[in-house]
Amino acid sequence: MDKVNEFEHGIDTNTKTRSDSLYFGSISNEQFRYASSDELLSTDNGKKVFRGMIETFFNSQQKRLKVLSSYAKGDNYSILSGHRRLDNEKADYRVRHKWGGYISSFATNYVIGNPVSIGILEGAEQEQLETIREIEWNNDINALNGDLALDASIYGRAFEYHFRDKDGADRVVLINPLEMFVVRDLTVEQNIILAVHLPVFADKVNMTVYTKDQTITYKPYTTNAVRLIVDTTTKHEYRDVPVVEWWNNRYRTGDFESEISLIDAYDAGQSDTANYMSDLNDAMLLIKGDLDALGLSASDIAKMKDANTLLLQTGISANGQQTSADAGYIYKQYDVQGTEAYKNRLANDIHRFSRIPNLEDDRFNATSSGIALLYKMIGLEQVRKNKETYFTKALRRRYELISNIHKAINKPSIEASKLTFTFHPNIPQDVWNEIKAYIEAGGVVSQETLMNNASFTDYKTEQGRILKETGASDNEIMQLVGGMNEQES
Numbered sequence: 001m002d003k004v005n006e007f008e009h010g011i012d013t014n015t016k017t018r019s020d021s022l023y024f025g026s027i028s029n030e031q032f033r034y035a036s037s038d039e040l041l042s043t044d045n046g047k048k049v050f051r052g053m054i055e056t057f058f059n060s061q062q063k064r065l066k067v068l069s070s071y072a073k074g075d076n077y078s079i080l081s082g083h084r085r086l087d088n089e090k091a092d093y094r095v096r097h098k099w100g101g102y103i104s105s106f107a108t109n110y111v112i113g114n115p116v117s118i119g120i121l122e123g124a125e126q127e128q129l130e131t132i133r134e135i136e137w138n139n140d141i142n143a144l145n146g147d148l149a150l151d152a153s154i155y156g157r158a159f160e161y162h163f164r165d166k167d168g169a170d171r172v173v174l175i176n177p178l179e180m181f182v183v184r185d186l187t188v189e190q191n192i193i194l195a196v197h198l199p200v201f202a203d204k205v206n207m208t209v210y211t212k213d214q215t216i217t218y219k220p221y222t223t224n225a226v227r228l229i230v231d232t233t234t235k236h237e238y239r240d241v242p243v244v245e246w247w248n249n250r251y252r253t254g255d256f257e258s259e260i261s262l263i264d265a266y267d268a269g270q271s272d273t274a275n276y277m278s279d280l281n282d283a284m285l286l287i288k289g290d291l292d293a294l295g296l297s298a299s300d301i302a303k304m305k306d307a308n309t310l311l312l313q314t315g316i317s318a319n320g321q322q323t324s325a326d327a328g329y330i331y332k333q334y335d336v337q338g339t340e341a342y343k344n345r346l347a348n349d350i351h352r353f354s355r356i357p358n359l360e361d362d363r364f365n366a367t368s369s370g371i372a373l374l375y376k377m378i379g380l381e382q383v384r385k386n387k388e389t390y391f392t393k394a395l396r397r398r399y400e401l402i403s404n405i406h407k408a409i410n411k412p413s414i415e416a417s418k419l420t421f422t423f424h425p426n427i428p429q430d431v432w433n434e435i436k437a438y439i440e441a442g443g444v445v446s447q448e449t450l451m452n453n454a455s456f457t458d459y460k461t462e463q464g465r466i467l468k469e470t471g472a473s474d475n476e477i478m479q480l481v482g483g484m485n486e487q488e489s
Helices: 037-042 044-073 099-112 128-139 141-155 257-282 298-306 336-354 370-376 378-408 431-440 447-452 459-469 474-481
Strands: 117-120 157-164 170-175 180-184 192-197 208-210 214-218 230-235 243-247 284-289 325-330 419-422
Touching: 037 044, 037 192, 044 099, 044 141, 044 180, 044 192, 044 257, 099 141, 099 257, 099 336, 099 378, 117 128, 128 141, 128 170, 128 378, 141 157, 141 170, 141 243, 141 378, 157 192, 157 378, 170 378, 180 243, 192 243, 243 378, 257 336, 378 419
Parallel strands: none
Antiparallel strands: 117 419, 157 170, 157 243, 180 192, 192 208, 208 214, 214 230, 284 325
């Protein structure tokens, strides 16, 4: 009997072969390496290799990045491509689930949802923190860090570009990973020797190359005909390539990249369910009996079906026997229980291998303490620690670049090697239980701390109210506790 859940999706109607499996070859995420930027950009052999890097980026690496981008947006590639049903008249739902975006958003907000704190080691000049705060303010650095971490989570890498604007301010901006790659040297340190920015406008590549001392722009060219014709060359003072590459992990892979096959299977399972529910309305009508003896033709049956009425009358056959007639619908077989168990298993596997906890799990409930929640999120904690390691490297390089330019133009210097970076995981904290345990252990907590941790008030508001009740004037209140909250003013 015909079945609706025969995994028809991804089958080529001509060859009857499957075409829905995604595979990224090693070249799609390969790191480009060369001895020196001068050789790569000026020698005949170097230019040949450089041209090959650009072609590889557009033909292989960018394709992978575009697929990852589509899954992050919920436009899942596999479910939207190819044929899904062998019979064209059957329902063909393409149900998509934004698992990629959910995983990346969850991981990013957990790791860097709270601002990163910058400190300095003992013995370093405290004044440099003011310079750092000014840079952070001018660049909305917390938002920038979030965008960089999200790109790293999706693509496995992210890029920031440094420059000084017309007002002489230090600027740090995000560069789309679909528009940039870096080349590293052949040393064990794998230092960046150049960065290539490849934005496309009006079907033309407007390429800019950043080296340790130059910014080189090239005349526009098409992606299928790379032309390395220098347009302009300008010097910069960073004494290093003014680009920082953020890594998500050692392999530069996204947080959901290895789970794409599971996401595809989940999409297919939900689509098959939707197709079954739709095809159920188109079940075939079965009539058992001798239509000739009943005096009915196929057209008569069709007319009655269209009228939502079916009249069947028995009679006597030619040999004098009583005729029989019966009608009913043929329904397709569908294992509802098995299918739901299958989809639940896929969902659990996606959570399991991405290390993203399933918050709908019964283990996550209101009675769980902060420590208990942390134990349930141990997998995500491991991901966080790994991300923080690579993000710290990127942040340190950021301030090394700024330090270099400041030394070159005699601006207040930053000792990048003496900076510390503290991440604050975005997880609910059971503050009141901590305060209670602290007090029970003999500690003393100020009224200001208690009020500031209360959800219904804060220290400034409450002290203002108390002083007002005792007859203090507004000026006295202002002198003692400062301005009250807007809702109290």
